[in-house]
């Protein structure tokens with residue numbers, strides 16, 4: 001059986017797709033890049049904003065002619081939109097065979113190898129399902145993601161994730177360490193731990209700080225990243241581990257959402273700006289080049305011009321290395337969906353444009369601060385512009401383009417002096433026989 005897998009949404013969906021891939025390969029299936037060569041097409045979907053759902057639906061429609069040409073083709077929708085829309089998808093998309101929610105992935109191989117033509121929707125939440133014992137297919141031979149927490153217990157008023165992913169569940173520490181160790185034995189040296197509020201992790205006596213330390217003790221692991229931490233769960237212990245354990249990269253994606261305390265409260269974010277600045281101050285005092293990225297929502301329901309200006313001020317004050325900036329998208333089923341929006345789509349977009357301009361200048365400035373530094377890069381791939389050059393990332397998650405000498409391959413660590421910047425892109429020269 002040949003399968004084609006298309007993935008939308010966040011890293012958690014990427015991990016799940018890699019896990020589904022592993023389950024299918026264990027059953028003898030092989031992946032194909034071309035959907036028209038597949039016996040099975042799986043689309044892993046996202047629901048976080050309306051546009052995410054529209055994109056997935058448009059993609060799924062592209063598979064309709066393939067199904068018409070080959071009635072034996074099985075098409076399956078998984079992920080957050082599967083859970084969100086459920087039966088409606090089966091009704092609307094007659095060419096789709098199965099709709100499977102995030103806690104039912106173990107059933108996928110059975111469904112796909114079954115001769116039955118019955119169309120099915122499997123959506124139940126399962127509070128015990130942490131996919132213990134599973135290992136996802138590695139993202140790359142040298143770097144991979146590992147989910148340690150599923151679902152979310154927060155109820156941010158704009159957010160659909162808790163409804164489609166269910167309540168928070170923590171994977172047991174031993175199973176996480178097993179998967180990281182297996183990956184390390186296979187050659188992985190960088191791991192990204194995943195969860196919607198990843199730093200809320202706990203399992204018996206283990207918390208996120210202690211788990212990070214245990215992961216760092218695994219032979220072969222050189223770099224540890226994680227996403228997304230929630231500002232509410234940065235404990236003193238955690239901050240200390242983050243700045244003291246040299247294997248934990250100086251890189252964090254800490255969603256801000258808004259710079260206005262009034263809006264944060266309306267969003268039910270469970271943190272205020274004082275808490276947020278406290279975390280940033282701690283990390284950036286330890287290392288001024290600590291990479292901090294964020295998520296910001298523009299034009300949330302009830303956001304006044306003053307609230308928005310406070311977001312702009314916060315962005316200036318924090319100096320984010322990068323930011324993912326979104327126009328607020330009301331999601332049916334969430335608390336804020338019930339509130340009437342005052343801002344038009346254009347007004348929301350206009351705020352998004354203003355914010356983007358400011359952030360772009362800051363991103364450039366933060367990259368410029370890297371000039372003159374000697375850094376270790378984990379080499380990822382050939383440069384997309386010039387096949388004779390390669391791209392690697394620093395500990396603080398900056399991309400650097402360099403010209404390799406001799407044999408340099410993805411997964412290698414090299415030392416580089418960052419000596420140029422073109423546009424936003426840093427460039428470096430290999431350093432040899434360095435005396436530290």
Ligand code: SAH
Nearest residue numbers: 158159196228255295296297326327328329
């Ligand atoms: N668990 C993470 C966020 C997951 S969703 C956290 O709490 O930080 C990723 C991002 O999508 C969010 O940080 C938010 O900025 C954005 N987002 C979520 N719901 C949205 C909505 N209804 N409209 C616009 N952006 C939204």
Ligand code: SF4
Nearest residue numbers: 152154156159161196
């Ligand atoms: Fe959504 Fe909030 Fe949970 Fe993040 S913490 S997934 S924004 S509800």
Ligand code: F3S
Nearest residue numbers: 009010046047048080
């Ligand atoms: Fe989207 Fe689901 Fe992730 S809604 S952002 S794919 S958890």
